[in-house]
Amino acid sequence: MLVDPDGDASVNGIDVNAGRNAFTTPPFVNLDMRFAKRFNITSGVKAQVLLEFFNVFNRQNPAAVGRRQDVRARAVWPPTQVLPGREGQIGFRIECVA
Numbered sequence: 001m002l003v004d005p006d007g008d009a010s011v012n013g014i015d016v017n018a019g020r021n022a023f024t025t026p027p028f029v030n031l032d033m034r035f036a037k038r039f040n041i042t043s044g045v046k047a048q049v050l051l052e053f054f055n056v057f058n059r060q061n062p063a064a065v066g067r068r069q070d071v072r073a074r075a076v077w078p079p080t081q082v083l084p085g086r087e088g089q090i091g092f093r094i095e096c097v098a
Helices: none
Strands: 033-040 045-054 062-065 080-082 087-096
Touching: none
Parallel strands: none
Antiparallel strands: 033 045, 045 087, 062 080
């Protein structure tokens, strides 16, 4: 038995009747920050401390969007997977200048 994935009476999965940009996903909002501070240890050695934060607003941004049987019933498809929330990391770097 053939399955009609988008409910348009076509079994190929390509929606030709909806038109271009007919469906939208939830908005994607992302803000990444990086703070760095460089210190001179000696004349040829420098140290740098890094603080990095990803997805500062902690938004649930969609990674995958679900499909419905009746695509005409809803213009925005619900997300089935979301990207990770807020993350951060600390780094330390030493530079030796010859």
